[in-house]
Amino acid sequence: MKSRATRSIAALISMLFLLGGLSLVVASPASASGCSIPPCGAVKNKTKTSVKxxxxxxxxxxxxxxxxxxxxxVGGFWNDKRDIDGFWAPKGCRTEYSTHAGAQYHVRNTWVKVSSNETATVLGVVCPG
Known part of the structure; x- marks a missing residue:
């Protein structure tokens, strides 16, 4: 039977390995080569026009x-391993997008930030005329 001190040391060593592994998981996904660790920002285009x-x-x-x-x-670890940081909502147009189920946002004439843990889905771009 192991002594209490031996079990405590074993638990401490296990904890150190666990914390070391977690530091790898929470490391920043952006690197010189793009997205090497998930999650990474992505933009999904569900419109009939290209999105910048x-x-x-x-x-x-x-x-x-x-x-x-x-x-x-474009973007995302599971797609092309590029970490996309934003998309353009054109001037004079109403751009509709979502970052999670049930949420819809409307913007005009601005860069929209895409966080590393998001996939922004562009749902529509409506320009008058």
Whole structure:
């Protein structure tokens, strides 16, 4: 039978391994190569028009921009391992989007931030005329 001290030491060692493993899980997903650890921001386009997106791999980097084609998703660990930071809601247009079930937001003329734990789904872009 193990002594109480031996069990305490074993428990302490187990706790240290657990905490070490957790530090890997909560590390920032953005790195020089994009998204190496989930979750990572993504934009899903459910409209009939392309949606402009932007991202940075490091704070010191300039913004990179691109487009999400209609019916496509860009970003996310399970997709293309890119951590998308935002999408553009065009001036003069009403952009409808959601970040979780049941929530819908409407914006105009702004960059919309996408957090690393979100997939922003663009539901509609309505421009007058």
């Amino acid at each position: 997106i932007r991202w940075k791999n490091k704070d010191s980097d300039p913004w990179s921009t691109g487009w999400v084609a209609p019916g496509k998703t």
